[in-house]
Amino acid sequence: MEILFASANRHKFREVHRIMADCGIQVVGLSDSDDLAALPAPVEEGRTFAENARIKAVYYARAAGRFCVADDSGLEVDALGGTPGVRSARYAGEGGTPAERDKANNTRLLSALKGVPAERRRARFVCVMCLSDPGGRVVAETRGTFGGRIAESPAGDNGFGYDPLLFLPDQGRTSAQLSPEEKNARSHRGEAARAMAVRIKALMEGQSGGGGT
16 A cells, blocks of 8 residues: 655655554655656645645646645644744745754744743644545545644754744653654644544555445
8 A cells, every 4th residue: 555645845754654654554755756756846825734735635646646645734823823824834934945944933933922921832733634536636634733832942853843842741842852753643743644544544445345435
């Protein structure tokens, strides 16, 4: 059972590959195909995580002619009205390397929350996954969340994006201080990917048995 995961983000791919493998599903990435890797990325113009996930899943499923999963994820901060939300990856701009953008995004977020007390720094990661069939029909969607609060300063070297800033009160650590296994067990992407694995298996079993889903 092999599914295309449509993301050029190697950190996301590594997380999803590991989670899906534990569920018995093999995941391949865009970089495994020269043709897919060379395609211009679709414009993520959706207003929600779900809309952007659908855009990517449908685009790459049609291009590859195979089942494709895509995700869209980001950080919602209550004190900022849900910002940065769908613009999480581009919160501080689009230039530079991924590591430079991560640093700039974290710096901007801390600046926006300067002086905001801990009890008002509640936030959560959100991930929506979408599965498209080869014809571009959306056949499954899942969602996961991962809550905590925004720390006063970054901590930890694991993870990526805003992981160094999402503090988990029950752990006394940030998401970036968790091991990959600890993060996958409770993260937004882990929750969405495990739910998607169930949907994929049910779909495939229905097809092989001649039934519908």
